[in-house]
Amino acid sequence: MKRLFLTRWPQTRAWQIFAFLAADAFVLALSLYLAFLVRFDGYIAPRYLSIFLSVLPLAVGVKLVVLAFFRMYRFSWAYVGMDELVQTVLSCTGGSLAFAGMLFALRHWPAAAGVPRSILGVDFAFSLLGIAGIRFFKRAISHTFHHVRGGTQIGKRTLIVGAGDAGAQLVRALQDEKGSPFLPIGFVDDEPAKQGVIIHGVTVLGSRKDLPNLVLQRKIASVVIAMPSAPARVLRETVKLARESGVKEVKILPLLSELYSGEIKATDVREVEPEDVLSRDPIKIDTELIKESLSGKRVLVTGASGSIGSEICRQVLRFGAEELLALDIDETGLFNLNRELTRHFSESRVRVIIGDVRDRKRVHDVFSAYRPQVVFHAAAYKHVPLMEEFPAEAVKTNIFGTRTVLEEARQQGAESFVFISTDKAVNPTSVMGATKRVAETIVRSPHDSSSTRCMAVRFGNVLGSRGSVIPTFVDQIHRGGPVTVTHPEMKRYFMLTSEAVLLVLQAGTMGRGGEVFVLDMGTPVLILDLAKDLIRFYGYEPDQDIAIVFTGVRPGEKLYEELLTAEEGTEATTHQKIFIARMNNTLSERDQDLALQRLWEAAQDGDRSAIIAHIRSLVPTYKGDA
Numbered sequence: 001m002k003r004l005f006l007t008r009w010p011q012t013r014a015w016q017i018f019a020f021l022a023a024d025a026f027v028l029a030l031s032l033y034l035a036f037l038v039r040f041d042g043y044i045a046p047r048y049l050s051i052f053l054s055v056l057p058l059a060v061g062v063k064l065v066v067l068a069f070f071r072m073y074r075f076s077w078a079y080v081g082m083d084e085l086v087q088t089v090l091s092c093t094g095g096s097l098a099f100a101g102m103l104f105a106l107r108h109w110p111a112a113a114g115v116p117r118s119i120l121g122v123d124f125a126f127s128l129l130g131i132a133g134i135r136f137f138k139r140a141i142s143h144t145f146h147h148v149r150g151g152t153q154i155g156k157r158t159l160i161v162g163a164g165d166a167g168a169q170l171v172r173a174l175q176d177e178k179g180s181p182f183l184p185i186g187f188v189d190d191e192p193a194k195q196g197v198i199i200h201g202v203t204v205l206g207s208r209k210d211l212p213n214l215v216l217q218r219k220i221a222s223v224v225i226a227m228p229s230a231p232a233r234v235l236r237e238t239v240k241l242a243r244e245s246g247v248k249e250v251k252i253l254p255l256l257s258e259l260y261s262g263e264i265k266a267t268d269v270r271e272v273e274p275e276d277v278l279s280r281d282p283i284k285i286d287t288e289l290i291k292e293s294l295s296g297k298r299v300l301v302t303g304a305s306g307s308i309g310s311e312i313c314r315q316v317l318r319f320g321a322e323e324l325l326a327l328d329i330d331e332t333g334l335f336n337l338n339r340e341l342t343r344h345f346s347e348s349r350v351r352v353i354i355g356d357v358r359d360r361k362r363v364h365d366v367f368s369a370y371r372p373q374v375v376f377h378a379a380a381y382k383h384v385p386l387m388e389e390f391p392a393e394a395v396k397t398n399i400f401g402t403r404t405v406l407e408e409a410r411q412q413g414a415e416s417f418v419f420i421s422t423d424k425a426v427n428p429t430s431v432m433g434a435t436k437r438v439a440e441t442i443v444r445s446p447h448d449s450s451s452t453r454c455m456a457v458r459f460g461n462v463l464g465s466r467g468s469v470i471p472t473f474v475d476q477i478h479r480g481g482p483v484t485v486t487h488p489e490m491k492r493y494f495m496l497t498s499e500a501v502l503l504v505l506q507a508g509t510m511g512r513g514g515e516v517f518v519l520d521m522g523t524p525v526l527i528l529d530l531a532k533d534l535i536r537f538y539g540y541e542p543d544q545d546i547a548i549v550f551t552g553v554r555p556g557e558k559l560y561e562e563l564l565t566a567e568e569g570t571e572a573t574t575h576q577k578i579f580i581a582r583m584n585n586t587l588s589e590r591d592q593d594l595a596l597q598r599l600w601e602a603a604q605d606g607d608r609s610a611i612i613a614h615i616r617s618l619v620p621t622y623k624g625d626a
Contacts, residue, residue: 017073020072020073020134021064021073023134024063024064024067024131024134025060025064027127027130027131027133027134028059028060028063028064028095028127028130028131029056029059029060030126030130031123031126031127031130032052032055032056032059032060032119032123032126033052034122034126035119035120035122035123035126036048036049036052036119038122039116039118039119039122047114048114048116050111051111051114051115054111055103055111055112055115058099058102058106058112059099059123062095062098062099062102063092063095063096063098063099063127065098066091066094066095066098067091067095067131069091069094070087070090070091070094071087072087072088072091072131084135085132088128088131088132088135089128089132091131092124092127092128092131092132093124093128095127096120096123096124096127099120099123100120103115103120155174155180155181155182155183156181156182156183156221156222156249157183157185157218157219157220157221157222158174158182158183158184158185158220158221158222158223158224159185159186159187159188159205159211159214159215159218159220159222159223159224160184160186160187160188160202160224160226161187161188161189161208161211161223161224161225161226161227161238161242162187162188162189162225162226162227162230163187163188163189163191163194163197163199163204164189164226164227166226166227166228166253167187167189167199167226167227168199168200170224170226170253170269171184171187171199171200171202172200175200175201182222182224182269184202185202185218185220186202186203186204186205186214186218187199187202187203187204187205188204188205188206188207188208188210188211188214189204189207189208190207190208195207205218208237208238208241209241211223211238211241211242211245212241212244212245215242215245215246215247216245220245220247221247221248221249222247222248222249222250222251223238223242223245223247223249223250223251224251224252224253224269225238225239225250225251225252225253225272226252226253227253228253228254232276232277235252235272235276235277236277236537239272239277239537243539250271250272251269251270251271251272252269252270252271252272252273252276253268253269254268254270254276254498274470274474274533274534274537275470275496277533277537284577285502285503285505285506286506286509286575287319287502289506289509290319290502290505290506290509291319291320292509293374293505293508293509294316294319294320294321294374294505295319295320295321295322296320296321296322297321297322297373297374297415298321298322298323298325298370298371298372298373298374299316299321299323299324299325299372299373299374299375299376300325300327300366300367300370300372300374300375300376300414301313301316301324301325301326301327301375301376301378302327302328302357302375302376302377302378302379302405303327303328303357303377303378303379303380303420304326304327304328304333304334304337304352304378305326305328305330305333305334305336305337306328306330306333306378306379307462307497308378308420308462308497308500308501308504309326309328309376309378309379310333310337311497311498311500311501312376312378312501312504312505313326313337313341313350314341314344315498315501315502315505316376316505317341317345317348317350318345319505321348321374322349323348323349323350323351323370324341324348324349324350324351325351325353325366325370325372326338326341326350326351326352326353327352327353327354327355327357327366327379328352328353328354328355328379329354329355329356329357329379331354334352334353334354335352337352338350338352351370353366356401357377357379357397357401357402357404357405358396358397358400358401358404360404363404363405363408364408366408367408367409367411367412367414368412371412371413371414372409372412372414373414373415373416374414374415374416374418374508375405375409375414375416375417375418376418376420376504376508377402377405377406377417377418377419377420378420379397379401379405380397380398380401380402380420380436381393381394381397381398381432382422382432383432384424384430384432384433384554384555385554385555387430387431387432387435388430388431388432388555388624391431391603391608391611391612392602392603392604392606392608392611394431394432394435395431395435395599395600395602395603395611395615396603398432398435398436398438398439399435399438399439399442399596399599400600400603402419402439402442402443403439403442403596405417406419406442406443406454409452409454410447410450410452410454411450413450413451413452414452415451415452415453416452416453416454416455416508416511417443417452417453417454417455418455418456418457418504418507418508418511419439419440419443419454419455419456419457420456420457420504421436421439421440421456421457421458421459421516422436422458422459422460423458423459423460424436425437425440425458426458427621427623428619428621428622428623428624429622429623429624430555430624431611431612431615431624434615434618434619434622434624435615437618437619437621437622438596438599438615438618438619439456440456440458440516440583441592441618442596443455443456443516444456444514444515444516444583445589445592446513446514452513453511453512453513454511454513454514455507455508455511455513455514455515455516455517456515456516456517457503457504457507457508457516457517457519458516458517458518458519458581459495459500459503459504459518459519460492460494460495460519461492461494461495462494462495462496462497462500469492469527469530470530470534472484473530473531473534474534474538477534477535477538477540477546478538480546481545481546481547481548482546482547482548482549483531483534483535483542483546483547483548483549484548484549484550484551485527485528485531485548485549485550485551486527486550486551486552486553486554487527487550487552487553487559488528488550489526489559490526490527490528490553490559491524491525491526491527491559492524492525492527494525494530495519500519503519503575503577503578504519506575506578507519507575507578510573510575510578515580515581516580516581516583517573517578517579517580517581518578518579518580518581519577519578519579520577520578520579528548531548532548535548587617587618592618595614595617595618596618598610598614599611599614599615599618602614612624
């Protein structure tokens with residue numbers, strides 16, 4: 001038991017903070033002593049030694065407080081870089097200025113008045129060297145040890161594709177991690193200026209076209225693609241080259257928007273997925289604005305275990321939310337989400353809450369107990385054919401569940417409420433799309449007694465979300481086909497989940513209240529082409545190895561999704577990918593409330609005909625079947 005305690009105790013976060021505090025206190029005390037020693041040419045007279053001892057507690061105490069203020073005890077110093085160096089300089093500068101300020105404020109104290117002012121500059125220099133030194137020492141030892149042991153490192157012989165910042169960070173992470181499964185042998189990069197360059201002891205051996213020869217010559221067992229911002233075409237070509245070279249293990253670094261901490265670690269390397277090589281436009285996000293809006297806030301996410309909800313949870317924690325409240329009715333999904341989030345965000349407060357957004361009392365209890373400041377409402381029924389069969393359930397959740405959460409957010413004084421909508425709400429042909437359109441109208445409705453900024457964000461399909469077309473196609477391909485496509489002309493908008501969520505967070509910072517934001521999803525993709533690309537991704541030929549079968553358009557489906565109705569139009573925002581839909585309410589507030597009341601009664605009775613009729617009165621553009 002004693003041995004176990006001694007083994008685990010130094011690994012705890014509390015011990016690490018204590019160790020750094022003790023080391024910093026020693027360094028700061030030593031720095032001030034050396035400053036006195038330098039000032040007096042190696043001999044400190046008794047008078048000045050007494051002054052040194054008197055101001056020493058003040059100097060150490062003030063500087064430790066400033067170091068803590070600059071979060072110097074929250075960094076992971078296993079991955080020190082330029083950001084940590086800048087923070088160290090700023091914190092030491094702030095500490096020295098604070099010490100000087102205290103001496104000035106206490107100038108009537110003989111000890112403070114007796115400190116020679118020239119000592120302050122020397123003390124700052126020694127403090128900076130010492131504070132930075134002890135933090136970079138671990139990194140230097142690890143790096144030196146890596147090169148000393150050289151060929152004794154184990155792991156699969158690996159080529160890194162991409163010698164940019166991401167590739168360099170990845171190699172450093174692989175070298176630092178004990179027991180890493182990858183041994184970096186070299187880089188390949190198409191930029192001529194990088195050929196032959198050595199990065200962290202690893203050489204750029206050639207370009208991507210040299211990959212087959214390098215795999216053979218260097219006995220490469222795995223390839224890791226470290227090009228997070230590369231176009232889909234380049235990624236497809238690289239994966240194809242690697243597989244044709246006989247490499248069985250092809251891995252990739254995800255987009256920076258998908259990384260939990262924004263830093264690249266060895267554990268971020270994952271299998272290449274179809275979404276990685278499908279066409280998409282790069283998206284630029286103002287991450288500082290998002291961080292400012294979420295940092296230190298209590299954030300509630302409904303539908304938290306779903307594809308969109310879970311990604312909102314990850315990004316919210318990534319941007320520094322003080323507490324995440326993850327609400328969902330799916331017990332298993334919440335359990336898995338909580339396990340993932342606590343593993344990757346161990347220092348954050350994550351609270352999972354089981355509850356149904358249709359249960360008004362439960363929702364009220366959650367808001368009363370935790371008083372979230374920011375609400376992202378992602379809970380919804382989304383599968384079009386199922387909601388055609390069960391329209392009452394779509395109405396209860398998508399419309400009245402939204403209204404319940406919205407009303408509680410307003411009553412409890414939440415700062416903002418963001419409703420996740422869909423392109424299927426435009427000229428809806430399905431119950432699901434129509435219920436989302438009604439919910440948009442409810443969110444836009446003004447509320448004089450509330451300061452909550454309420455807005456909706458509308459976008460299309462996200463790649464790889466649960467129940468979407470890509471996982472379905474992948475499953476069909478793995479089973480040998482056929483791959484089923486509803487119609488040869490079917491088109492859809494697609495976006496990566498992480499990018500869609502970042503745009504949602506960005507829109508949430510821009511809304512003043514009452515807007516329906518529309519995300520620019522790029523160019524719609526022909527589903528047939530998507531099926532063919534996926535078949536080729538897994539090394540097969542369409543209609544030769546894997547058949548494609550057309551099954552016909554399902555109830556409520558469109559051939560083409562729209563992000564705006566023709567009569568709406570858009571207004572530009574400060575972000576090139578985010579627009580505001582111009583929407584007009586066709587009903588007065590009184591008529592809308594009356595129609596909603598009748599719709600609620602029809603849903604409670606399960607009267608399909610009445611449900612459709614009341615939806616149509618609320619959404620005149622609804623084209624669904626009665």
